Amino acid sequence: MKLRLALLLPLAAAALSAHPARELVERTVAAEYPSLEAIYRDLHANPELSFMETRTAGIVAAELRRLGFTVTEKVGHTGVVAVLENGAGPTLLIRADMDALPVKEDTGLPYASRAVVKDIAGKDQPAMHACAHDAHVTGLIGTARTLLAARAHWSGTLVLVAQPAEEIGAGARAMLGDGLFTKFPTPDHVIALHVGGDLPAGFVATLEGPSYANVDSVDIVVRGIGGHGARPHSTRDPVVLSAQIVLALQTIVARELKPGTPAVVTIGALHAGTKRNIIPAEARLELTLRSYDEEVANHLIASIKRIAEHTARAAGLPDDLLPVVTVAEERTPLTYNDPALTRRLAATFAHWFPANQLGTVEPATYGEDFSQYGRTTHRVPISIFWIGGTDPEQLAAGRRAGKLVPSNHSNFWAPVPEPTLKASITAMTAAALELLGRK
Ligand SMILES: [Zn+2]
Ligand SMILES: [Zn+2]
Structure with a gap:
């Protein structure tokens, strides 16, 4: 603290x-x-x-x-x-x-x-x-x-x-x-x-x-289709998709909440890949959320789910490879x-x-x-x-x-x-x- x-x-x-x-x-x-x-x-x-x-x-x-x-x-x-x-x-x-x-x-x-x-x-x-x-x-x-x-x-x-x-x-x-x-x-x-x-x-x-604050912990597993780094057209790249999701998440506090509403969406960890010429099949994001209102806390979570899902759809991911968003059961209220x-x-x-x-x-x-x-x-x-x-x-x-x-x-x-x-x-x-x- x-x-x-x-x-x-x-x-x-x-x-x-x-x-x-x-x-x-x-x-x-x-x-x-x-x-x-x-x-x-x-x-x-x-x-x-x-x-x-x-x-x-x-x-x-x-x-x-x-x-x-x-x-x-x-x-x-x-x-x-x-x-x-x-x-x-x-x-x-x-x-x-x-x-x-x-x-x-x-x-x-x-x-x-x-x-x-x-x-x-x-x-x-x-x-x-x-x-x-x-x-x-x-x-x-x-x-x-x-x-x-x-x-x-x-x-x-x-x-x-x-x-x-x-x-x-x-x-x-x-x-x-x-x-x-x-x-x-x-x-x-x-x-x-x-x-x-x-x-x-x-x-x-x-x-x-x-x-x-209310503290919520959220994990996102961004799934893609891996392949050779030289053949991006035959893959669905979860690294690029994760980058888009990270940026899109910044709009929740800036564009969706009433100005002056205290809230934080931080992506503290982003892990993907093992080697420069391999497009990985998966990326993992770890988020921490802070707010002073139950409704705001729930809004942050709903928006994260919506943005992750639809950014993946826009990237051409099929239904069975949409991101998996997991919210820790217990909120520190x-x-x-x-x-x-x-x-x-x-x-x-x-x-x-x-x-x-x-x-x-x-x-x-x-x-x-x-x-x-x-x-x-x-x-x-x-x-x-x-x-x-x-x-x-x-x-x-x-x-x-x-x-x-x-x-x-x-x-x-x-x-x-x-x-x-x-x-x-x-x-x-x-x-x-x-x-x-x-x-
Ligand atoms: Zn402490
Ligand atoms: Zn302490």
Whole structure:
């Protein structure tokens, strides 16, 4: 994920009026920080890929068990659920995702990953926490510690979730399918945070409504009739046809959607052929689609099917050799941050952070399977907020030079630990104290 900072203006000029637990929280964060950074560095150096997060899950489970949570492991494959009942009151679920990416780390940090690990298919891959999920996990452990220290200040049930496989859009579904809302206390609210490389470290941002995009994955197999490269007239060339399809697909967003409608059609992979003088029989295209509206998402898919089919017909392909368009069954749906809940979080943060550390962001075209927590029949209000992770000086220098600064999913990016982790834990604790009951 990546963010564009829309507004650095303060959300509210609220005075930093003190929450009764504020000093205790600050003291706890300061006291726990060295051991939390050690956990963070360890997680960073030992990344695990989607649905393979057994070591990470073990660390979370052991930490939360030690704090007195009732911990269940292997929920949705490698997920962890930790429950702490602390009197009558609302149930709050806080989610952190655990998985890393198949990226070779080039940050040069002393705790950089050199790991080569198995992916779920059993293939060896370099791995890196390039999306800061290691900071999310550390933040979850830190939040558990502060909320435990401040337990005299809240009442209700706290459910902490370490979720697998966010990067492949499958972990939230796996945990929900495994009874997260039915075998464990059903939450009144679900919240999460994401560390963003486009925001200054320690910055806290919220956004109401659509926040992450619908993501659809589409494959097109363009079929032709292969033959000798010297005899094109005796073939139907799938390379030329693919090129026409790729260009024609560009007209969907440009010519079919109302101007201003956010949508992306990207052909990220195009494979065909083995040798210069052979016209192949097939070409393969891999697409990713992004949108903020169900209707737009369906329109993109219908247009892709229509354009692929009819461009092939125009090229003279018979019915039995028309392109095969496959749409991945599961859409990673739009993440919709409940407006009332998000406003409540923003107002809370305004009491805990100085105004120049608060703001809002534009919706991201990235997908987030956090969306799934708000889409069950329980219709639980959800909200995910952002914590900045990059050195503000580096961001400013990049802006001055007109250069892109490395961000999430880059082999060169990792957050600055201290301001990022401290802001994550403070913001998450503040949010929890607001959403749980008062004592
Ligand atoms: Zn990511
Ligand atoms: Zn992420």
